Amino acid sequence: MEACLYVSWTGKFITDKWRAIWSNELHSPSFLLPILRVGLVLVTRSPASECSSRSLFGEHATPNGIFCVIELSEFGFEHQSYKFSAEMESVLENDSEDPAKKVQLSMSSEKSTDASIGVSKKSSKMVKPSEIAPIASTKKRTEGTGPPDKIANRSKSTLTKTTVNSNAASLPRRNSTGGTAPKQPSSATKRKENGTPAEAKKIAPSLSDPGKRSSSLESRRSSLPSVSSKIPALVKRSEALKSSPMSRLLSKSDSTKADLTKKLSIKPSSPSLSISSSRRITSSSVDDPNGRSSLRRVTNNVSSPSGRSPSIMSSSKMRSTSSSVDRSSSLSGRKKTSSSVSRDSRFMMLPQVDVKAGDELRLDLRGHRVRSLSALTLSPNLEFVYLRDNLLSSVEGIEILKRLKVLDLSFNDFEGPGFEPLGNCKGLQQLYLAGNQITSLATLPQLPNLEFLSVAQNKLKSLTMASQPRLQVLAASKNKISSLKGFPHLPLLEHLRVEENPILEMSHLEAALTLLIGPTLKKFNNHDISPEELEIAKLYPAHTALCIKDGWEFCRPEIAEESTFSFLFEQWKDNIPPGYMLKQASIDQPFEEDICRCHFNFVNLSSKSELVLKYQWLIGERTLSSFVPIADAVDEVYWPKHSDIDKYFKVECTPIMNGVEYPSVFTVSSLVSPGTGYPKVLNVSVHGELVEGNVIRGSAEVAWCGGTPGKCVASWLRRRWNGSPVVIVGAEAEEYTLTLDDIDSSLVFMYTPVTEEGVKGEPQYAMTDFIKAAAPSVKNVQIIGDAVEGNMIKGVGEYFGGKEGPSKFKWLRESKDSSICELASSGTNEYTLTKEDIGRRLVFIYIPINFEGQEGKSASSTTEIVKKAPPKVTNLKIIGDLREGNKVTVSALVTGGTEGSSRVQWFKTTSPKLEAESFLEAVSTSKIAKAFRIPLGAVGYYVVAKFTPMAPDGETGEPAYAISENVVETLPPSLNFLSVTGDFSEGEMLTASYGYIGGHEGKSVYSWYLHENETDVGALILEASGLLQYRITKDAIGKFVSFKCTPVRDDGIIGEPRTFIGQERVHPGSPRVLSLKIIGEAVEGVTLIADKKYWGGEEGDSVFRWFLTSPEGIQSEIRGVTTSSYTITINDIGFLISVSCEPVRSDLARGPIVISDYIGPIVPGPPTCCNLKFHGTMTEGGRLSFIAEYSGGEQGNCIHEWFRVKSTAAKTKVTGAEYLDLTIDDVGECIELVYTPVRKDGTTGTPKIIISDTIVPADPKGIDLVQPSCCEDEEVVPLKSYYGGKEGTGKYIWYRTKEKIDESELVNRVAVTDDILVVGETLTYTPSLEDVGSYLALYWVPTRADGIQGAPLVAFSSQPVMAALPSVSEVHIKRLNSGVYAGEGKYYGGYEGSSLYSWYRESKEGTIVLIPEANSTTYEVTDSDYNCRLLFGYTPVRSDAVVGELKLSEPSEIILPEIPKIEMLSFKGKEVEGEILTAVEVIPKSDIQHHIWNKYKKEMKYQWFSTIGDGEHQSFEILPSQLSSSYKVRFEDIGRRFKCECTVTDVFGRSSNTVSAQTSAILPGIPKIDKLEIEGRGYHTNLYAVRGIYSGGKEGKSRIQWLRSMVGSPDLISIPGETSRMYEANVDDVGYRLVAVYTPVREDGVEGQPVSASTDPISVEPDVYREVKNNLELGSVKFEALCERNRSAKEAPGAGNLEKRILEVNRKRVKVVKPGSKTSFPNTEIRGTYAPPFHVELYRNDQHRFKIVVDGENEVDLMVQTRHMRDVIVLVIRGFAQRFNSTSLNSLLKIET
Secondary structure (H helix, E strand, O other), X not given: OOOEEEEEOOOOOOOHHHHHHHHHOOOOHHHHHHHHHOOEEEOOOOOOOOHHHHHHHHHHOOOOOOEEEEEOHHHOOOOOEEEOOOHHHHHHHHHOOOOOOOOOOOOOOHHHHHHHHHOOOOOOOOOOHHHOOOOOOEOOOXXXXXXXXXXXXXXXXXXXXXXXXXXOOOOOOEOOOOOEOOOOXXXXXXXXXXXEEOOOOOEOOOOOOOOOOOOOHHXXXXXXXXXXXXXXXXXXXXXXXXXXXXXXXXXXXXXXXXXXXXXXXXXXXXXXXOOOOOEOOOOOOEOOOOOOEOOOOOOOOOEOOOOOOOOEOOOOOOOOOOOHHHHHHHHHHHHHHOXXXXXXXXXXXXXXXXXXXXXXXXXXXXXXXXXXXXXXXXXXXXXXXXXOOOOOOOOOOHHHOOOOOEEEOOOOOOOOOOOHHHHHOOOOOEEEOOOOOOOOOOOOOOOOOOOEEEOOOOOOOOOOOOOOOOOOEEEOOOOOOXXXXXXXXXXXXXXXXXXXXXXXXXXXXXXXXXXXHOOOOOEEOOEEOOHHHHHHHOOOOXXXXXXXXXXXXXXXXXXXXXXXXXXXXXXXXXXXXXXXXXXXXXXXXXXXXXXXXXXXXXXXXXXXXXXXEEEEXXXXXXXXXXXXXXXXXXXXXXXXXXXXXXXXXXXXXEEEEOOEEOOOEEEEOOOOEOOOOOOEEEEEEEEOOOEOOOEEEEEEEEEOOOOOEOOOEXXXXXXXXXXXXXXXXXXXXXXXXXXXXXXXXXXXXXEEOEEOOOOEXXXXXXXXXXXXXXXXXXXEEEEEOOOEOOOEEEEEXXXXXXXXXXOEEEEEEEOOOOOOEEEEEEOOOEEEOOHXXXXXXXXXXXXXXXXXXXXXXXXXXXXXOEXXXXXEEEEEEEEOOOEOOOEEEEEEEEEOOOOOOOEEEEEEEOOOOOOOHHHXXXXXXXXXXXXXXXXXXXEOOEXXXXXXXXXOOOXXXXXXXXXXXOOEEOOOOEEEEEEEEOOOEOOOEEEEEEXXXXXXXXOOEEEEEEEOOOOOOOEEOHHHOOOOEEEOOHHHEOOEEEEEEEXXXXXXXXXXXXXXXXXXXXXXXXXXXXXXXXXXXXXXXOEEEEEEEEEOOOEOOOEEEEEEEOOXXXXXXXXXXXXXXXXXXXXXXXXXXXXXXXXXXXXXXXOOOEEOOOEOOOEOOOOEEEEEXXXXXXXXXXXXXXXXXXXXXXXXXXXXXEEEEOOXXXXXXXXXXXOEEOOHHHEOOEEEEEEEOEEOOOOEOEOEEEEEEEEEOOOOEEEEEEOOOOEOOOOEOOEEEEXXXXXXXXXXXXXXXXXXXXXXXXXXXXXXXXXXXXXXXOOOEOOOHHHEOOEEEEEEEOEEOOOOEOOOEEEEOOOOEEOOOOEEEEEEEEEEEOOXXXXXXXXXXXXXXXXXXXXXXXXXXXXXXXXXXXXXXXXXXXXXXXXXXXXXXXXXXXXOOOEOOOEEOOOOOOXXXXXXXXXEEEEEOOOEOOOEEEEEEEOOOOHHHHHHHHHHEEEEEEEEEEEEOOHHHOEEEEEOOOOOOEEEOOHHHOOOOEXXXXXXXXXXXXXXXXXXXXXXXXXXXXXXXXXXXXXXXXXXXXXXXXXXXXXXXXXXXXXXXXEEEEOOOOOEEEOOOOOOOEEEOOHHHEOEEEXXXXXXXXXXXXXXXXXXXXXOOXXXXXXXXXXHHHHHHHOEEEEEEEEEOOOOOOOOOOOOOEEEEEEEEEOOEEEEEEOOOOOOOOEEEEEEEOOOOOEEEEOOOOOOEEEEEOOOOOEEEEEOOOHHHHHHHHHHHHHHHHHHHOOXXXXXXXXXX
8 A cells, every 4th residue: 555645734724825825826726736746636534614624725615624645655655654744835835936947856776766666565664764855846737727626637538648848838828817927036945954955956847738828826936935845754654553543543544545546557757858767656636626536547658638747756765774863863854844834633624526536427628728618528427527728608508417516617718698508507516717707697597506606806896696595605806896786695605705806995894794694604705704793783774685785885884774764765765655655664673472563654745545554474584585475474563483583574565555556665674582581461351241140251462472371360350439449359260250249340350471481471451341230130949948737948049130129029829729829928938838738839939129129020939739747756765774685675756646657777886976877787677666685796886776657547757866875885705605525535636615795706815734633723735725626645645634715805805714624534545556667778788777656655665576578479587686677688688678566555555566568679788998008108209009908799890090189188180090100299299099899790889098198209409491582671581490399499699790601610700709790589580771781690509398409500691681672651641730741751771862752632533633843841732732632752762773662642631721710790780679780700810811711711601699588597599580691670679689600611611610799788769650651442431540660669659640631732630539540531531631640659758750641632432422413513402401409509419309401502502491390381590601601510429410500600400310411411512612602621621720
């Protein structure tokens, strides 16, 4: 595998010089060409961040990064890896020199070059700097390279063989404007390396095409300072991969190289070349600018058609890989040539083009002077087309390339429109149009996948084009763009470049672009968007982007609102309906789930037609995006949803006049904000008929403002006339049923919204008119009581209809003869049944009458037929003693005729109180008998008697119950009999029985006893205790048996015990053998045992006999054997054996003889070893044998096994032979012999075991002693042989001597010379540094384990001790202080020389980068190290210049700066209710902290707390929703103290220590009232209420005064007595505005500033208005009224009766006429005109009365039936007076201003 050089480009890579090249080279990657000439390959990497790459490479940056691989095998390098650093800059700088100068590469021999190139196998040798010739920088190609691509390669289909001429001259190439580049300077400054001038020789590229145009790049590069082109070598790759985390970076590329890289085939170049021994490097290429690589083999002798493939001369010289000096210098050189530009190793990310292109997918015709695409044969499969530097002016023909991904048309002759054919290229991702003469992009179609567009260096005046939905990078530098008009919708644009355009003179250009593009724009002209510009952009209205797109001139933000509206109005004014002018078009700030209203104010200037507005709400992600209509959002208001957050609203308003729709106007909202979470009520209303009994419903329209709708609080209040509202208890639902209490009152529906999170909004209310009473009625009329003679029955019903008055009741009785009912009673609803009612029905009639005397519809109910009274029981009681078993009886008095066969039933119950029969438990059936015997089951219960009376005719009455006073008592527990049955003999069963009385038996006690005689106490038989049965055992023989029973009741009461004793003693049973068997095997020599089980008293001398039975069945007794055991002899072999037993009791009574079963036949015994002993000496080296004696039949092949027994008792088998030779392993151990006898028939006997004494060792002796070669710190283990028992701890002495001497003289010379030193006294020895170069001698005295020593031996090392290879261990990083780290390690391997140190940086992705110029053991971190880990590299170097292996430490912890700190926290603002407290943090004054705050601070977190509790028990409680730096003090906070905790978080996710500050107690604010308004509809009959938001401590007795104000007049007229929050209007208010003056007063009496609110002028209620209008139009009208009789003018109203009056009103005068009667004529009581002091007065406490005052002497009080009539009369009078006589309204009301 060829060696590769890996390069990652990041923001640190582009220095000022590179940036200058980039910005001046048309944003083209052509500056990469010199690098590519030495074998640059662009390799795709996995996607990562896109922002950094675009910030560096602008239009040519891609989201996959640029990853460079240089094939170094061309220069003799084998398998090496290198970091790319600043040396690559020298390639660019040297390339800019005069083409006439050439760079010569020296080479030692053609042979070494060929060898280095031809090698294809892997090699692990180290390359030394001397082997690396300086990489020749080559002349830059004279054509543009286009996007990153296979720059040095060409498609095979377009390659032609060209003769390479080193003397070919380069022609000037046109620049983007068509001119030629200025001449290059002849030389460039060279950089010094290590203080010595370095001259680099250069190679002039050979050009075969003199017609090509020269690039202007060379002129720009000539001014750059040169840098060294030498590339340092790194550590050997094979070793670094093993020892360093660097392998993590390199290993990632191994698989990529294995898959993508092909070994390059290279041949010597043609002899005609001007430079000898040169090798052409086959260029590896990348198929596309996206970074995906596909390496191809290209023929060596074929050059590109342009003739610009460079020839590179290289040579290398192979040297010894063991030269550590060269390696050291290589490392040193690397450190010196590294620069800061390569510190950051993060990969750049370019737009992804996912393909591995081949020849069939790409077309590369750069610089071929192509004039038309029709002249080319285009394959539809092409994906990559490079046509830059041609003469194209049209894209016609491109439409067939539907799979096209990359298209490069830079530097052609395109001028204007005609880009429509690109619309077919839907997959196009990158488009390059730089360096043309394009004046407009209007015809560029929408390309759905386009991500990169370059139009730099054209003649564009604007960027007008179709929307590009996926465009990320737009490069438009060097144009004539002067306006943003027509700017397209680019929703994903991140990087925009417009350098060298007139539009840069526009102020706040970044803010304008932010408005047009949106938050995706991150980079502008290769730098981040300024935060200040982002803040300025927020000051402009939302529709600014639309205005900018339409050509509005960008202005200052403070006048933008007015300017943009004027701009839009100029566009709309010609389409606005005639006679109207648009004065306003705006939308309220939209909040989530809060009402949002649009405002379109059309002012009528001269039109007589009414204008109707139609609305349509739309929503969009950006202001320039396509807004989508919102379904059903066609009203003036809209409620934003949660999904609308961070989106824009657009409202289109269409004016309609006379049925004609005019073009719509629009307005755009700001971003929809999340809701506040505090709900608010927008509207409250009450629905339903206000009549008693009806159900009314309150409803509310709530804006939840982002909160979750919860269970809201609803309540109803009742307000009497001139009273304050009172809460109706229990009325907390939205529905309410009107009751009697609500009549003549108005209801107030109060609604408080509450979210699910518990947040409450401000309560709102709605008020009803007065509730009317319903007509009187009654329902559910029924009669309570049984229709039985003598009972009292009662008629009831449910009255409804106001307050009930004297309702009427009647009782009617059916007639016996007819259906006519007769009156039985009236005036009361109760009635007692008499004998007359028996057999008849009664009817109850209920006639409802209300309090006013109004009578409603009657209702009735009928009883059942009245029955005669049944028999009845009284004085029922229980007689008798309530004890178990006693008789009780009942006595009762029966009324209702003669008693018949009444029945009695008895029950029991646990309750002393009589309950329903279902709770009683019957203890008898229903019987005629009245006596009852109490059973045991009734003990502890109360006894209940049920007496059912019965007449002689069988009619039964209601049963009666009687309960006993006490529970039934029980008798004491006792036994009435006790007996024992059974035979008193051994083995028999005795059974006891008894009779128990005295309640429920509990656990009575049973005991059995044995008695020696009938009088003693007896011994308790434990095993029979608690049992009623006892089986007689052997122990009871000859004794008496008794049974004792102690009765126990279930409640624990113990009765008197009783005992039963047997009349005879227990006699024993007959002797007998229950079982008999033989125990033992039927084998010769075995002793057999007769096992029996005896029963029957005390056993005596039972008799045994043994019998033998032959195979023929003949049985014979074994004489002389009468015991229970017998030993089998040899004579018994082959017989069966059995035994018999005759049982004998101790009193000589005998039982039957029992014979056992046979066993056998008897078999012979096993073979046996009788005697066994050892033979031989028990010493190491001796031989042991044995002597054995056998018995047990004829001897067979007996088995003998030898075992070695250790002191731990563990043993190991040694052999199975007849003898054992003793060895060293046996010394100190014992020998065990196991002898197993075997009979001839193969039967094996029991093994016999003997154990020897301990084996004695032989004398110690050393056989051999040899030393191996010795090396420093490598343990020397001598080779030695020992004999003579177990070896002990021998004596070892190591000597160091400068020279070898005779072994016999060693010990003698130690004492007389200093040249021989003792260095060790153990078996092994590890040479130290002092031993290097000397000989080692070992003196050994062999010693046995018991201390016996043998003759000594001496051995010398064959060579002097060698030094170890240099190495280092325990390499680690230690933190010295903040930001300073030290690397440490333990050196090993001779004396240390000038070891090498290096530092590396590891990113989060695992990429490891060498830190330039960090070559000491200490390192101070920089900003580049933050969020990375550090690694310390230690390369050991021995004093003799031998270099060891680089060792890297483990990565350090992630390097992070100091945590941002807050020195203290303070508050800004007053600690007063209503004020805003702002927490202000104080930053430490240190420069480090200021730097950290400025660069790494991410966010500030605040948390507010408030105190709870009183006095010393106060504690702080968290306020979960208060997370900002500010807090507005509320009323609830008065008296509390607040604490704010602040924490700062940096970009690394760390947080500082929490800092807090506390306020003092919050003081109440100055009382004030906000948002004061008057609620109520604008009619004179309505109720009005004052509502406002009070603040300033707890509200005290604030004052409210209602006034009237004439429209257009500043005068206010006080309304006497109206000081409550509600006011009911009347006709006096018609034409006035009602004014309420609210003076807020705090609880402690402090007053705030009065605030007033007013209504619109009060109008007449429509019904009243129509009637008044009709009367006024008539001109004269009469009304009927009532007047009190015989009352003088000074008399108080209300005296006397009412009389009728006629009130005549016309346009001139008013008069009151008393109508005539039969006895009198009509009489005019009052007459007068409307001239002052004429006026009409109202009574506020009586809505039916009013007073007409003509003058001081003539006035009259009148009364009408309704308020409506009164209002009509008063308004008619005032109407005539005002309308025809110009009488002022104030004079009519008699009000002083």
